Amino acid sequence: MNELNKLLQEAKSSVGQGWWPIIEKYLQQMVELAPEGEFFFKEKYGTLRMRVYGKALDHEKLTALEMAAEHESATVCEKCGDPGRLRDDRDWIKTLCDSCLAKETEMNIIIEPNFWVKLKTASARKTGGAYSDWRAAFVGKEGCLSFRYYSKTFQFEYYLDGEEPEDQMISGRIEHVEENGDELNIRTNNSKYAFKIIKKTPNEDTTAYYAYLMNKE
Numbered sequence: 296m297n298e299l300n301k302l303l304q305e306a307k308s309s310v311g312q313g314w315w316p317i318i319e320k321y322l323q324q325m326v327e328l329a330p331e332g333e334f335f336f337k338e339k340y341g342t343l344r345m346r347v348y349g350k351a352l353d354h355e356k357l358t359a360l361e362m363a364a365e366h367e368s369a370t371v372c373e374k375c376g377d378p379g380r381l382r383d384d385r386d387w388i389k390t391l392c393d394s395c396l397a398k399e400t401e402m403n404i405i406i407e408p409n410f411w412v413k414l415k416t417a418s419a420r421k422t423g424g425a426y427s428d429w430r431a432a433f434v435g436k437e438g439c440l441s442f443r444y445y446s447k448t449f450q451f452e453y454y455l456d457g458e459e460p461e462d463q464m465i466s467g468r469i470e471h472v473e474e475n476g477d478e479l480n481i482r483t484n485n486s487k488y489a490f491k492i493i494k495k496t497p498n499e500d501t502t503a504y505y506a507y508l509m510n511k512e
């Protein structure tokens with residue numbers, strides 16, 4: 296005889312807690328339909344699998360419940376339970392909300408060869424004065440901007456194909472990120488940057504991504 300509480304525990308320990316309400320919603324009905332069935336719980340291809348093998352009072356109904364739980368899990372963040380969606384454009388597949396996705400990933404942005412930098416002069420920096428005019432930094436090759444949340448400091452680095460990232464590191468505390476169409480503007484504590492985006496991986500909104508990271512501070 297299956298014990299609901301024991302199965303609940305087993306199910307919950309098998310997947311992220313964002314999905315626990317889904318488990319609670321379906322498990323009792325499933326146990327009632329298959330009191331002697333063998334239950335399995337796991338995450339597979341980004342969704343929740345609650346599967347029952349063996350005898351059941353109504354196999355059709357049981358299958359419908361299995362499918363309902365699976366479909367529902369594709370819309371709920373496995374980590375926190377907020378509305379989420381299946382992310383299948385990466386090395387891994389998971390159902391996550393935007394916030395949890397930001398925690399999971401580093402954002403890489405392919406930008407145009409030329410980028411523009413606005414720097415504060417040394418004296419302006421001391422007095423908290425204005426930024427100087429835009430200066431063009433001609434890079435000449437396609438590069439990659441890589442954002443990361445690292446040791447509570449926001450950094451981004453720019454590097455060229457085939458070169459070590461360390462060589463091209465731009466480091467600074469990011470204070471503002473704004474994305475408008477294919478234009479990306481970033482202000483750090485000492486510089487301003489404007490980039491034209493060619494491609495983003497993951498293809499998420501950069502403004503939202505950084506708003507989340509800043510709130511986390």
Ligand SMILES: [Zn+2]
Pocket residue numbers: 372373374375376377379391392393394395396
């Ligand atoms: Zn989440």
